[in-house]
Amino acid sequence: MVVASIPKQTWVDALADVPGLRPVLWDLTGTPPDPDIEIVVPPYMGSSQRLTVLAELPGLRAVQLLTAGYEQAVEYLPAGVQLANGAGVHDTSTAELALTLTLAALRGVPEMVKGQLAGSWQRLAGRPSLADRRVLLVGYGAIGRAVARRLSTFEVSLTAVASRPRHGDDLVSRVHGIDDLPELLPEHDVVILIVPLTDSTRRLVDGRFLGALPEGALVVNVARGAVVDTDALQRECAAGRLLAALDVTDPEPLPDGHPLWSTPGVLISPHVGGASTAFEPRALALLRRELAGYAAGDGLSNVVLTGGE
């Protein structure tokens, strides 16, 4: 039997029927509940410092995370132990929030809410529809494709950009490389950012990027705050030239009194891309898939690296 530590009792119960697996409850605090733990699933939230305990598990073979990012775990990973990430678990929730923010910003939900707070029926005419907009999706990994799939029924024209150009799929005829951005930006009304944060995407959306967008364009960020130059975006929105809908900011949390809070045309959500009820069933489905595969001798499919290599 493969012993796997699981951070939630409901998941322990739900995984009890996986052949060859013995799930045990453990949130990485206190003494390990079993000397033979072979796989650890750390708590989803919580300090990565708890991972120091990994060094005390003689039978440890793998760590299965529920986050797509894994950098926080690398320094605690013992030699020879595999690290698998939670890629895919947040795709649904994040792509859904990208559509939520895009539609809300275009159709004027912030204005509706403010009208409602004023307690009177206020005319709100001529808002842009998402239909007929030229949408530029910057980042075309799994979440980018989940966004593209949701956009596909909204009568938009869609252009996808990734780090390198490649062939298209069922959703886009081709994927542009990031070098095409200067010529693409002036031709798009909505830009949705869902790139990973790397050296080449940090402050990708700077004054020059924003200045190349047409008047009235909407910038939606569901990636990482540092992909955008906050001051440059704030200036463009304050001038009434652009709109923005941001699930992530730089700095984050956005400090009290930061001018972005009250800049016209800016909608801010407090980094809730992955934080919805969509997470739990998809996290459990990933654990079931990964742990069943491991117990069956097929290994983990989401391995990103091995400790000490």
Added chain:
Amino acid sequence: MVVASIPKQTWVDALADVPGLRPVLWDLTGTPPDPDIEIVVPPYMGSSQRLTVLAELPGLRAVQLLTAGYEQAVEYLPAGVQLANGAGVHDTSTAELALTLTLAALRGVPEMVKGQLAGSWQRLAGRPSLADRRVLLVGYGAIGRAVARRLSTFEVSLTAVASRPRHGDDLVSRVHGIDDLPELLPEHDVVILIVPLTDSTRRLVDGRFLGALPEGALVVNVARGAVVDTDALQRECAAGRLLAALDVTDPEPLPDGHPLWSTPGVLISPHVGGASTAFEPRALALLRRELAGYAAGDGLSNVVLTGGE
């Protein structure tokens, strides 16, 4: 040449190349610009009283509206003159708003806006996703199908209800009849209303309907205000049992100080389902299709009735 009066100069210009058609600018005020007007396209907005002038047009054969509703025009229609409606023109914009309101209410956009107005980063955890929700679409005409198409990529389970049961299509496996509602309501988390207002749908959503929904369910109304018993809905939301997102209300406009404005869990948009930039190109496309067909001798395809019959 078929002479058609058109209420906007940009449309007159855009229709100038339709074979066999002579579009002339007229908003139904003042003297008719041409004695041979055969088709009238009334202004989209504006009092239907202007239609009294129809009786003064000896060559009139048809009236082409840009609204789906046509009741307002019937009394002014001379005998033998056909009346065609604008069915389809608002499908895109209205279906898009249905998704906008549903996503905004579920993912908490009103709370985001209020947090933003307070100028501080406020934790907003555990909101329901649209994914995994059981959605009941009440009304399955053209707009209902446009809503269903947009829901199809959001990982929901979808049930459609129309006045009578019928076979399904590419979006739903079957269409339930309205008599099935009592057994369907307890099994759904989101109800989207897009029925026409008729004797059988007026106050369809009453205290009993609402009481049959599970705790926390969301009611979205993009149909007509009078489909819902406003007081009953207000009570359920005030009690924290249901959520609502309403593009239409009864009474409408909702009066200043009405309790619905400040009821928790209620999002109100000021009847903007059809009012977006999606309207104009689709209205023009309808006119082109209808007028080209008429000029080619095929008649209008959207005829709903003929005066005096």
